[in-house]
Amino acid sequence: xxxxxxxxxxxGAFVLFITYLARPGSSLxxxxxxxxxxxxxxxxxxxxxxxxxxGLASGQPHSTKVTTHWALLATVATVHGLGWAAIYFTKExxxxxxxxSWHGCLGCLASILLWVQLSGGIFAKYPKLIAxxxxxxxxxxxxxxxxxxxxxxxxxxxxxxxGSPWYKSVASDGSVYAALGLHMVLVVGVLKGHVAxxxxxx
Numbered sequence: 107x108x109x110x111x112x113x114x115x116x117x118g119a120f121v122l123f124i125t126y127l128a129r130p131g132s133s134l135x136x137x138x139x140x141x142x143x144x145x146x147x148x149x150x151x152x153x154x155x156x157x158x159x160x161g162l163a164s165g166q167p168h169s170t171k172v173t174t175h176w177a178l179l180a181t182v183a184t185v186h187g188l189g190w191a192a193i194y195f196t197k198e199x200x201x202x203x204x205x206x207s208w209h210g211c212l213g214c215l216a217s218i219l220l221w222v223q224l225s226g227g228i229f230a231k232y233p234k235l236i237a238x239x240x241x242x243x244x245x246x247x248x249x250x251x252x253x254x255x256x257x258x259x260x261x262x263x264x265x266x267x268x269g270s271p272w273y274k275s276v277a278s279d280g281s282v283y284a285a286l287g288l289h290m291v292l293v294v295g296v297l298k299g300h301v302a303x304x305x306x307x308x
Contacts, residue, residue, distance in 0.1 A: 108295035110160040116288050117147050127276045135196040139267065141189030142213075145182050146260045147289070153178035154257050154296045176231060183224055190217055209266035216260040223249075223256045250303075254296055261289045 121143055130140040155161045156175040163174040197204050205211050229235055230249040233242045240248075267273060268282045 108155070108160060108291060110162075110164075113151070113155065113160065113292070113295075117151055117292075120285060120288055121148050123281070127273075133196075134192055134199065135272075137192035138189050138196065139272070141185050141192060142264065142267075145186040145189060146257075146264050147292075149178050149182045149185060150257055150260065151292055153182060154253065155299075158299050172231065176227070179224060179227060182220070186217065186220060207266075207270070209263060209270055212259065212266060213263040216256065216263045219256045219259055223253055226252065250300065254300055257296065258293055261293055265289060 124143040125140055128136045128138075128140045130136050152162055153175055156163055156171050156178065158164070161171065161174075163171040166174075194204070196202075205214055226249055229240075230246055233240075233245055236245070265286055268277075268285055273282075
């Protein structure tokens with residue numbers, strides 16, 4: 107997994123960089139890149155690393171890690187919802203069509219998957235609700251793997267946004283490669299955690 111200090115530093119730097127570029131509050135649209143970056147690169151990344159040795163709740167009881175994970179994802183849901191609203195109402199106000207780019211389409215898919223995943227997380231937190239249908243171990247494995255998939259789709263959508271006209275007009279090409287490298291390291295780190303957990307269970 108990715109070292110905590112390096113992960114927080116890298117993610118924090120990227121969120122601050124996007125904040126500087128977007129200048130949230132300068133327009134309705136400006137909230138979209140800021141909030142979506144905060145949701146995925148910020149809070150969701152930490153939610154994905156919660157149960158790792160480098161997570162924010164490392165060394166704490168499992169119940170504390172579950173609560174931390176839940177709180178982070180509740181924050182993701184709120185911040186993401188506001189980011190989605192910002193771009194939706196921006197498009198509506200300017201009479202522009204929705205879902206006209208790969209970024210928009212994949213972002214929409216990531217949003218749908220996120221809410222499905224969050225809903226499924228209720229059963230992972232309260233497994234007794236479906237204990238007769240799905241064993242706890244299987245439920246948690248599915249929730250973990252589907253969470254990784256949702257996170258990866260969201261990260262890809264975010265990376266695609268770096269090719270948007272807005273981003274190209276405010277940032278250099280070099281920043282795209284830096285962002286790509288950062289998010290690749292984050293995704294691979296989560297994947298390695300899943301592989302290690304799977305091998306340990308064998």
